[in-house]
Amino acid sequence: MELESLKSIWNELEPLPTPEKDGELILALLQKKSRGPVARMRRNLIRELLLIIVTYIPLILFYLVEFEGRLSAISGLVFLLGLFFCGYYYRKMMLLKEMQCVSCMVRSNLARHVETLKKYTRFYLLAGTLVIPFTAIYCYAILRWKLPQASGIQLYHRLSPAPWWANSIYWLLLLAPLTIAIYYLNAWYINKLYGRHIKKLQELLREMDEE
Amino acid sequence: MLYPDLQEAFIPLVNQHRGILHKVCRLYCFTETDRQDLFQEIIVQLWRSYPSFRGDAKFSTWLYRIALNTAISDLRKQRRRITLTDPELLPAELQDIQYSGEKEEQLQLLYKAINKLTEVEKALTMLYLEDKSYQEMEDILGISQNNLRVKMNRIKDKLRKMTKEATYGIGKP
Numbered sequence: 514m515e516l517e518s519l520k521s522i523w524n525e526l527e528p529l530p531t532p533e534k535d536g537e538l539i540l541a542l543l544q545k546k547s548r549g550p551v552a553r554m555r556r557n558l559i560r561e562l563l564l565i566i567v568t569y570i571p572l573i574l575f576y577l578v579e580f581e582g583r584l585s586a587i588s589g590l591v592f593l594l595g596l597f598f599c600g601y602y603y604r605k606m607m608l609l610k611e612m613q614c615v616s617c618m619v620r621s622n623l624a625r626h627v628e629t630l631k632k633y634t635r636f637y638l639l640a641g642t643l644v645i646p647f648t649a650i651y652c653y654a655i656l657r658w659k660l661p662q663a664s665g666i667q668l669y670h671r672l673s674p675a676p677w678w679a680n681s682i683y684w685l686l687l688l689a690p691l692t693i694a695i696y697y698l699n700a701w702y703i704n705k706l707y708g709r710h711i712k713k714l715q716e717l718l719r720e721m722d723e724e
Numbered sequence: 725m726l727y728p729d730l731q732e733a734f735i736p737l738v739n740q741h742r743g744i745l746h747k748v749c750r751l752y753c754f755t756e757t758d759r760q761d762l763f764q765e766i767i768v769q770l771w772r773s774y775p776s777f778r779g780d781a782k783f784s785t786w787l788y789r790i791a792l793n794t795a796i797s798d799l800r801k802q803r804r805r806i807t808l809t810d811p812e813l814l815p816a817e818l819q820d821i822q823y824s825g826e827k828e829e830q831l832q833l834l835y836k837a838i839n840k841l842t843e844v845e846k847a848l849t850m851l852y853l854e855d856k857s858y859q860e861m862e863d864i865l866g867i868s869q870n871n872l873r874v875k876m877n878r879i880k881d882k883l884r885k886m887t888k889e890a891t892y893g894i895g896k897p
Contacts, residue, residue: 519834519883523747523853536735539742542767543731549765549798615793616773616786618866619847622793717796720844721867724874 550710555609562602569595586655594648601640608633620721627714634703634711641699646692653684727775734774738767741787744854751838751846752795766794781863788864792847837886845879852876 546552569591576588612629614622657677675683738745745766749759769790777786838849851861858869867875 518830519887520853520855522830522834524855536739539735539738539767540731542764543734543771545764545768547765547768547772548761549769549794613793613797615769615790616776617793618789619792619796619864620866622789623797626797714797717842717844720842721865722871724871 551609551612555606558602558605558609562598565595565598565602569598590648590651590655593651594644597640597644597647604636605633608636620718623714623718623721627711627718630707630711630714634707637703638696638699641703642692642696645695646688649684649688649691653681730774734771737783738770738787741784744784744787745791747850748791748795750835751850752843754839762795762798765798766791769794785860785863788851792864796843796847833887837883840886841879841882845875845882848872848875848879849883852879 546556572591573588573595576584576591608629612626612633614625617625657680745763748766749762753759753762770787773786773790777783781789838846841849847865848861851864856864858872861867861872862869865872
């Protein structure tokens, strides 16, 4: 079969005109939400952020009001974590916003998609890893300086008779392998979520560029 | 929120070019459900981008970009891969077209061949079959014309070979 005859068959593949029916169909579709990957990621982010807000606010209030305010340092920790997550979701949302330009040329859109998705996953990995040592150090500080006040006795020193610098070293020794483990766990999870997608987009881009 | 004035201009324009959208869906999806999903996604993306359409490019060029960008970068899991083209699996609106036995066979051969191409090759093949110039292809895809010519020659050879094999049974045991 010659390619020119393929063209003629292809060009006969026009749908029959039914303007009223199609107009209604298109109008109905305009009211639907996007089900593309970026839109789904954005919706998931908003849901996660709402979940953080709904769970963190009562926690902050609880530790601020209960125990005569002696455990307000925990409120501070939850508040700081909440702020961290707000910044985290904001950055992710901005990256998702610039991820796609569907009306751009296909090649430039693909390049933009790959580049932004890589930034997104790097940020995800970095933030997801740093939050662990940050929380652990803050918890250590609460135990070290706030717990004795809360209990009214030198509980910290009863729990741990070693000098403060020795305890700090123990914490760091525990924290370092934990952070490394979290880093690899995050890297594995992020790769599971986005690895195949990034690889596929990179392959498409390479195919477009090669001569 | 919907904008009645924009809608009034948008719907007839898209309706006029819906054949292109159905063809893109047919090329990139293997099941009717996937095709409907992709069609919906392309319409949503077109509508979202429509307010920023300034008419610098032709409407069809703009539409091709959005349709192909959506189809190529939306790597949703295909529900079921069907490599043989059954006429009943054609988009609903295209099923009404009556073909002679020979044309039907040729149409099946064409889709069978195209289904074996990569996503990028499918896009190029579609633009070639739509009789687009290399300049228009460059405007849509962002690939240089020299590169397009090289790729197009390779694809034409592939298609020739595949349709020949299917017609005459060359290369089959």
